[in-house]
Amino acid sequence: MMDNRIAGGCLCGAVRYEITGPLPAPSACHCTQCRRQHGALGVYTLAPTDRYKIKGKRQLAWYQSSAGVRRGFCRNCGSKLFWERTGSGQLDVTLGSLDSSNGLKIEKHIFLADAGDYYDPPSR
Amino acid sequence: MEGEESKPLRATGRCLCGAITLAIHGPLRDVVVCHCGQCRRNHGAPPSYTAAAWADVSVQGDKNLTWYRSSPDARRGFCRICGSSLFWEPMGSGRVSIAAGCLEKPTNLRTVRHIFVADKAGFYDIGDGLEQLPHSMMAHAR
Numbered sequence: 437m438m439d440n441r442i443a444g445g446c447l448c449g450a451v452r453y454e455i456t457g458p459l460p461a462p463s464a465c466h467c468t469q470c471r472r473q474h475g476a477l478g479v480y481t482l483a484p485t486d487r488y489k490i491k492g493k494r495q496l497a498w499y500q501s502s503a504g505v506r507r508g509f510c511r512n513c514g515s516k517l518f519w520e521r522t523g524s525g526q527l528d529v530t531l532g533s534l535d536s537s538n539g540l541k542i543e544k545h546i547f548l549a550d551a552g553d554y555y556d557p558p559s560r
Numbered sequence: 561m562e563g564e565e566s567k568p569l570r571a572t573g574r575c576l577c578g579a580i581t582l583a584i585h586g587p588l589r590d591v592v593v594c595h596c597g598q599c600r601r602n603h604g605a606p607p608s609y610t611a612a613a614w615a616d617v618s619v620q621g622d623k624n625l626t627w628y629r630s631s632p633d634a635r636r637g638f639c640r641i642c643g644s645s646l647f648w649e650p651m652g653s654g655r656v657s658i659a660a661g662c663l664e665k666p667t668n669l670r671t672v673r674h675i676f677v678a679d680k681a682g683f684y685d686i687g688d689g690l691e692q693l694p695h696s697m698m699a700h701a702r
Contacts, residue, residue, distance in 0.1 A: 445601075446601065446602075447598060447602045447628070447630060448628065462683060464605070464684070469576060470661075471661035472574075472575065472576045472644055472661050472662050473575075473576045473642060473644045473645070473661075474603050474604050474605055474607070474645060474661065475603050475607045475609070475644070475645035475646070475659025475660070475661045475662065476603040476604065476605035476606055476607040476608065476645075476659075476661065477605050478604065478605065479604065479605040479683065479684070480604075497640075497643060499576070499577065499641060499642040499643055501576060501642070507642070507643060509638075509643030511626075511640065512628065513602060513628040513630070513636070514602060514626065514628055514636060514638030514645060515601055515602045515603075515604070516602075516603060516604035516643060516645070517604070530604030530605065531605065531681070531683045531684075532600040532601055532602075532603060532604040532605045532606075532681070533601055533604055534683075536682075537681045537682035537683040539682070540682075540683050541682070541684070542683060542684050552608070552660060552661065552665075552667070553665050553666055553667055553668075553669075554591045554608060554610075554660045554663075554667050554669040554670060554671055555591070555608065555670075555671045555688070556671075556688060558687070
């Protein structure tokens with residue numbers, strides 16, 4: 437758990453955010469949706485939405501990937517930033533978009549049944 | 561892209577929303593995981609890429625394909641509707657890297673190597689025992 441201010445943003449810098457911690461340990465999602473959108477695992481931590489300050493929201497595009505769930509990315513550079521269950525009051529953020537890992541480390545792997553066939557998934 | 565249909569279909573893929581689909585009629589390179597800071601920020605985690613000759617790749621729905629020039633000689637292609645990362649192109653090479661996550665199973669691909677490990681972030685470990693290169697793989701065949 438971290439309890440300081442954590443900054444991050446997209447590759448081109450059009451969208452920047454700051455989160456007031458603490459942030460829980462991230463999980464790595466192997467589901468088909470995450471792997472398709474990220475071209476990688478979906479590695480996320482989360483915080484209450486009201487603990488985020490987001491700059492450059494005009495460049496932040498949202499895609500509804502399933503009922504009640506949307507994914508936020510930069511429309512200029514395509515960087516994957518957020519995952520949100522609408523109305524939950526929580527916002528997931530990608531670890532890769534953080535300026536620093538801030539001591540956070542993946543603690544669990546989820547949706548391993550949907551893992552890609554081009555790598556050996558971890559056993560946990 | 562006349563003539564590509566004469567080669568056997570190797571793989572198909574699509575973005576998350578399905579606006580962009582691709583078909584590859586030619587060999588695919590083994591999968592390489594890139595740990596560089598640009599890839600990490602763009603994908604949200606270290607990406608897994610295969611690669612092909614552009615001439616073997618046909619893309620449907622490319623009006624929804626947005627390119628971002630991430631360095632002087634490379635650009636990244638993603639779907640403007642769903643944000644899916646599909647391509648990394650070293651411009652002028654005639655080749656394109658394709659995100660393995662967009663391909664339909666079975667991909668018949670295997671991961672063989674990690675690159676730019678010197679730039680790896682702290683939020684994960686590499687535990688698969690595969691080859692690790694500190695920087696690029698220019699010494700390896702693309």
